[in-house]
Amino acid sequence: MARAYDVIETEKKWQRRWREEGTYEVDADDPRPPWYVLSMYPYPSGAAHMGHVRNYTFGDLLVRHRTMLGYAVLSPFGFDSFGLPAENAAIKTGTHPRIFTDARIDELKESITSLGAVYDWRREVRSHDPEYIKWNQVIFTRFLEAGLAYRANAPVNWCPGCKTVLANEQVLADGTCERSGDVVDKRDLEQWFLGITRYADELLDGLDGLAWPERVKTMQRNWIGRSEGAEFDLVVEGRDGADGGERLALRVFTTRPDTSFGMTYCVLAPEHPLVGALTTPDQADAVADLVARARASSDVERLSQSGDAGLEKRGAFTGSRVINPFTGTPVPVYVADYVLMGYGTGAIMAVPAEDTRDWDFAQVHGLPIVRTVQPPEGWDETGGPGGTPGGAYTGTGVKINSAWLDGMEIAEAKEAATAWLEEQGRGERTVNYRLRDWLVSRQRFWGCPIPVVYCPIDGIVAVPEDQLPVVAPDDVEFLPTGESPLAVHDGFRNTTCPTCGGPATRETDTMDTFVDSSWYFLRFTDPWTPDAPFDKEIAAHWMPVDQYIGGVEHAILHLLYARFFTKALADLGLAPDGLREPFANLFTQGMIRMNGTKMSKSKGNLVAPTDYLTTVGADALRLFHLFVGPPADDVDWSEQTDSVIDGCARFLDRVWRLAVPEEARNGEDTSTPEADLEIRRATHRLIDRVSRDYERWSYNTAVAACMEFVNTLAPYVRDGGRAEVIDEAVDTLLLLLAPMTPHVAAEAWERRHGDEVHARSWPTAEADLLVEETVTMVVQVNGKVRDRLEVAPGITEDDAAAAALATESVVAALAGGEPKRVIARPPKLVNVVV
């Protein structure tokens, strides 16, 4: 496609200029009001992909727009440079991950630069940089001191593909690893955890004040999964201690203490410690069988077994009974794998009438059902889907069969039942969370080493700050087994205890890379302070991030961890006091899809941005991403996409030709004052419209408005418009385009004025030019458009109605009769009802 100007040279020129002049380098002492915009820092996987392009286009637009509005805009960039791909490459090719990673970073930087995105590169961070490692480790040791980092034995998720343990957040709902797709095993291992659950309530409550997409907040709420209820003891029949023997009781958790009168059995998780004690000899075989089967099957298999047959095999009677404290009646105790050891107490009271899982289980095992909530009329006959019998009733209603709770509503009964348990000393109200502490240790090489030494005398000892960073040695061998080279590197492993000086061994696990990304936005505010991860005062100047931009895929993982870190760092005195949330506004952009699936390397359906950056250029590609639809929506990359991008390039050519005409206009102003005024009005309407569209992230309509304006302006210019009017129009257009298509705007502006468009102020619309002289008023008869009239914008209701009634179509419709009703909404419309 032949272009109106040398796109590639122009873009290179300005990219060089922005970098050399340091236009977008800002410091905390800048007198302008601060504004912090951040795109999620990327894992460096080589040249930028379309998702990056989309992300950084929005970010860069904000940087430039806010700068023109007079803010000191902090726009840093860095790389989330630890991670498994580099290590896998090392295993395959023998290249050290650092060499591999640094090369990928260079490629990515190159393509970001050629997109025309501008950053304060002085602030660049790389998580594998020894400086960053050091502060990461300092933070870890501070967590350790505060008890926020601890070692514990727990059943953990082991990914055989990645040869490492994973956090709960990294295991997908189907039990597979979010990275490799392998089915995750459960193993009992001693691992490092961070105490995120200590902040569960604050993480939940803090969401209310955030200007984040509701969807993301909901996902976090669900993930934290707070549920209020009660815990209480169920004394085992014959083991109440009255005979001088040991009292034995089973503790259960429920969110529905009001249904306790309907408990007809209870259930232990197969892993529950009391399974052995409660199983009678005659049931031992059946229970042992069930426990063995549960242990052997993964979570996925457990989930996949459904239906009655599955349920029958998946539960066994222990032979013991416990006493329902509310009724004094004994109920049987079962072991079943539908109860999870990891949640609540690992044991439940079962109320089949009001819980669907208990209902199903009770049906199969022939257990009694007692309703404690009055279901609606006909529930047992037709309350189910498609008029089938209803089954468990979980809705609202009045309590029945529940002695002193009868007649209460559920909420009231919950409260009463809980209060009773507390009075009786049998239990208390509790809150349970789905959220678990964050498992951060990884059996990998390419990550931040956990700075801890194990000493036979002093136990777990943190490496003192003056000995940090602990960095991995370079003389390592990457084994095809995937085992971390650190674990078998004697020089690294064997060390001395920092406390007693005796022989000791190092921790060889590294940290989850999500640790690195949990505070990098704070580091960006001040990556230079020598004695702290960042200066608190300076961080306070910029934080919180005013606008954070990234993909929804981080809705839980990164965004939850970063919120946790911000709170914890503030509490430890490292982050500014009172900084409770890192990201004031969050924007999650849509995915790039191709034929309905996510565009990704693994799917082999990548479209390389480089192909466009070196042909149509960055401006046209950026314009496409802005124009294609609402930023939050997914983009479907189709056969037509290339023509749309060409269309964007075509538009920029038209702008260029208007702004930098090949031959000077011949000086003849042949336009009328009316036409001049119309163009001036259109110019100021455009400022108004585009400015408002920028504020509401409606870039597609902002672009459309600019295109429409060019369509209006071009004939005026061609037919001999007035030079001052044209200049005002063209200059305005260039200013409004400057954040979207910075290169062409900068070059055209420089040719016209000699200075830089991005250093100019954002234009403001003149109010009196926004008022129209006449507007089109629609005349409807019975809601159907029958006529259009040009009227003054300030026309009165009476005048509007009179004008409408005088039109031919209304006169014809009335046929001499009187209108039933006339609705006048001046100056937009009059509707005559006949």
Added chain:
RNA sequence: GCCCGGGUGGCGGAAUGGCAGACGCGGUGGAUUCAAAAUCCACUGUCCGAGAGGGCGUGCGGGUUCGAGUCCCGCCCCGGGCACCA
């Protein structure tokens, strides 16, 4: 199963309860050209009609309203998230 989004021309999409389809892509016709590219102009929801014009039309069925793509009720379909969490 539960919780969010979303269904508008051939396509991407636009529309504070007030002219549905802005803008762009694609398509058709034309100007320019030896020819093409590029550029420019006109038309382009659908049906009826030679035309003027008119009927229909925003997933489906109801409702509120002078007036509904927009609000309410009940469904259908698509996308995403969560899911033995007691």
